[in-house]
Amino acid sequence: MGGLSLFNTLSGEKEPFSTPDNTVRxxxxxxxPYAPSHIGHAMFSVVxxxxxxxxxxxxxxxxxxxxxxxxxxxxxxxxxxxxxTIEELAEINIRQYLEEMDALNVKRAHEYPRATKEMPKIVExxxxxxxxxxxxxxxxxxxxxxxxxxxxxxxxxxSFDEMMAGARVEVDEAKEDPMDFALWKSQKPxxxxxxxxxxxxxxxxxxxxxxxxxxxxxxxxxxxxGGRDLIFPHHENxxxxxxxxxxxxxxxxxxxxNGFLSIGEDKMSKSLGNVISVQKALERFSPVALRMFxxxxxxxxPLMYNDxxxxx
Numbered sequence: 001m002g003g004l005s006l007f008n009t010l011s012g013e014k015e016p017f018s019t020p021d022n023t024v025r026x027x028x029x030x031x032x033p034y035a036p037s038h039i040g041h042a043m044f045s046v047v048x049x050x051x052x053x054x055x056x057x058x059x060x061x062x063x064x065x066x067x068x069x070x071x072x073x074x075x076x077x078x079x080x081x082x083x084x085t086i087e088e089l090a091e092i093n094i095r096q097y098l099e100e101m102d103a104l105n106v107k108r109a110h111e112y113p114r115a116t117k118e119m120p121k122i123v124e125x126x127x128x129x130x131x132x133x134x135x136x137x138x139x140x141x142x143x144x145x146x147x148x149x150x151x152x153x154x155x156x157x158x159s160f161d162e163m164m165a166g167a168r169v170e171v172d173e174a175k176e177d178p179m180d181f182a183l184w185k186s187q188k189p190x191x192x193x194x195x196x197x198x199x200x201x202x203x204x205x206x207x208x209x210x211x212x213x214x215x216x217x218x219x220x221x222x223x224x225x226g227g228r229d230l231i232f233p234h235h236e237n238x239x240x241x242x243x244x245x246x247x248x249x250x251x252x253x254x255x256x257x258n259g260f261l262s263i264g265e266d267k268m269s270k271s272l273g274n275v276i277s278v279q280k281a282l283e284r285f286s287p288v289a290l291r292m293f294x295x296x297x298x299x300x301x302p303l304m305y306n307d308x309x310x311x312x
Contacts, residue, residue, distance in 0.1 A: 004058055006223075007300065009231060009255035010155055017254065024055050024062045025217040027252075029209060029226035029234070030112070032069040033093035034078040038275035039305065040227075040261040040268040041097070042104060043294045047258045048225045049106040050295065065216045066109040067209060068094055070116050071202055076191055086192055090114065100278040104287045111216050115208040119194045122203045122211040125245050126183045126196075134244040138174040140186030140199040146179040149240040155255060156232035163232070181237055183207045206237035214242065224252040228300075229267070231257055259302040268305065276305065285310050 005014045028048045031041050052062050069075075070090040079089040098108070115122075126142055129135035135144050146152055146160075153163060163179065182204035187193035193200035203211075213221060226235065235255065242251045260267040263274050281290060284307070293310045297303045 006254050006256065008253075009257050010250075010252070012157070015254070019060065019222055022060055024060045024222045025220070026052065026055075026062055026064050026223040026225065027209075027213045027217055027221050028064070028066045028109070028224075029230055030066040030068050031093075031097060032072060032074060033090045033097065034072075034074040036093060037097045037100060037278045038268060039278055039281050039290070040275075042100065042278045042281070042290065043261045043303065044225075044227055044258050045101050045106050046104060046291055046294045047299045048256075050299075051223070051225070051256065052107060063217065064107075064109045065111045065113065065213065067212045068112060068114045069205065069208060070094075070114045071192070071208075072205055080190070087116070090116075096279070100282065103282055104278075104291060113212040113216060115203065115212070116194075118208070118211050118215065119196075119203070121215045122207055123196050125207060125211055125214070125241070126203075128245050129183065129241060132244065134241070135183055136176065137184075137198045140184075140201060141174060141182060142184035142198055143175055143180040144183055144237070144241055144244075145176065146181065146240065147177060149244055152240050153236065155236045155239055158232065181206060181233065183241070206234055207241060209234070210238050210242045210245070213238075214246070219246045219248045220250070221252045223254045223256055225256045225258070228257045228259060231255075258299045259297070261303050261305055263305050 004017045006017045007013070008015050031037055052064050055062050068090065071086060075086045075089065079086045082089060126135060129144065130137060130142065133145070134148050135142055153159060160179065184196060184198055184203055185201050186198070187200040187202070191202070193202055213224070224235070239251050243249050262268060263276070266272055266274055268275055289310055294303070296309070
C-alpha cells in the first residue's frame, strides 16, 4: 500500500493516502442530464475512472458513487421546451451517458443516485440544520446561514469579502445575509414540486449532493471528486452544510478536482454553446484515442480540444 500520495484541494498539497479499513469511499459529482453529454463530461469520467482503477490496482476496495442532478432550473426549462416531464428528459440523457461511458471503457459506479429519488434524506438534513440554527425558513424557502459556519471558505481559500465579490449572489430580501444559499426553494407556477414541512418545492443544488453522499457513503468520505468549477460555491457549500449537520469533521479527507477542457480560450460549456457531444466525438475518433487524449495532460491541468491532437 505504500507510496501512494494524492493532491488534496483542501490542503493545497500532496498528502500520503491510506484508509483504516482498506475501503475507499469515493463520491464524484455527475452530470445534470438536461441535454446530451459533451466531451468535458467524458473527460472527468475518464479521469476518475483511472483514479478508481489505480486504487483498485493498489489493493483498495473502492465504493464508487456518482450522482445525477435531475432537478434544477435547466432541467425544468429543457423539459418544458421539449414538452416532456423532467423524469422523461433525465431518463433519455442518463441512458445515453451510460452507453457512451461504456463505449469509453469507463467502469460503472456502484451507485447512481438521482436527486429526485432522495427527497426524504434531503428533508431530514434540512430539518436538522434548522433545528441546530444553521438554517432558517422564510415564506416556503429555506436558507443556510453561511456566517454560522466559522471555517466557511476553507476549501476555496477565500475570505467572505472575496466570496461576495466573486459569487453570483442572488438578490433576495428574504435572506438574512446575501451570502446565504438556498437549501429548499418554494414552488413557482408550472414547476414540479415535492411536499415538505415548508410547503411544496424542490431542493437547492448543494443539499442534493450532501444527502446522496451521506446516504450511500456515510459521514466521512475518503475522496470527493469533480471539476475545478465546482470548488466554489458547490463543494464549499457541501462541506458547510454537511459538517454542520453531522457535527463530524472532516466530511471529506481528500478533495480531487480535474482541470477544464477548453475549445480555444473558453472552457467547454453547454451555457456557452461551444460543446462537442460525446456522440459526435465517438463518431470521429476511437474510444481508445479519446481516452489517450484525456489522459495526455495532468488531470489537474487544463486541456485544449482540437482534432489534430486526438488524431495524432
